[in-house]
Amino acid sequence: MKKYAGIVFVGMCMLQGTASGQDCIKTFNQGAATVALGLYEQSCPTLSFSSGVISKDVKYNCCGASATIRVNGADWNKLLSEGKLDGFRYQKIENSNNSYTLTYRKVVGKEVTTINGEDFFK
Numbered sequence: 001m002k003k004y005a006g007i008v009f010v011g012m013c014m015l016q017g018t019a020s021g022q023d024c025i026k027t028f029n030q031g032a033a034t035v036a037l038g039l040y041e042q043s044c045p046t047l048s049f050s051s052g053v054i055s056k057d058v059k060y061n062c063c064g065a066s067a068t069i070r071v072n073g074a075d076w077n078k079l080l081s082e083g084k085l086d087g088f089r090y091q092k093i094e095n096s097n098n099s100y101t102l103t104y105r106k107v108v109g110k111e112v113t114t115i116n117g118e119d120f121f122k
Contacts, residue, residue, distance in 0.1 A: 024062045036100065
């Protein structure tokens, strides 16, 4: 059953990918154990999630397509210092003692700036 729910959810995110305005910011209630995995596997970037033991309300930005990648740190620093990442937007996920911090960033020239998650696709 969880498999079908996941397929339906991903399908909904894909359909909402071309929407405009706040209609593509969605909140879903999902099992607490799936939230951390969803940070990396969902097609819609996670904006926030509530605290909860059994389930959590998870807010997603489904206003466009996104991908999850892992980048070599040396390559990142080289490209950043050369100004080749200008305009690049990304979500930084930090985990400390099973507590997640989500930060949205945009590279402007050679500097990394923090942006609102709702502005990720703007």
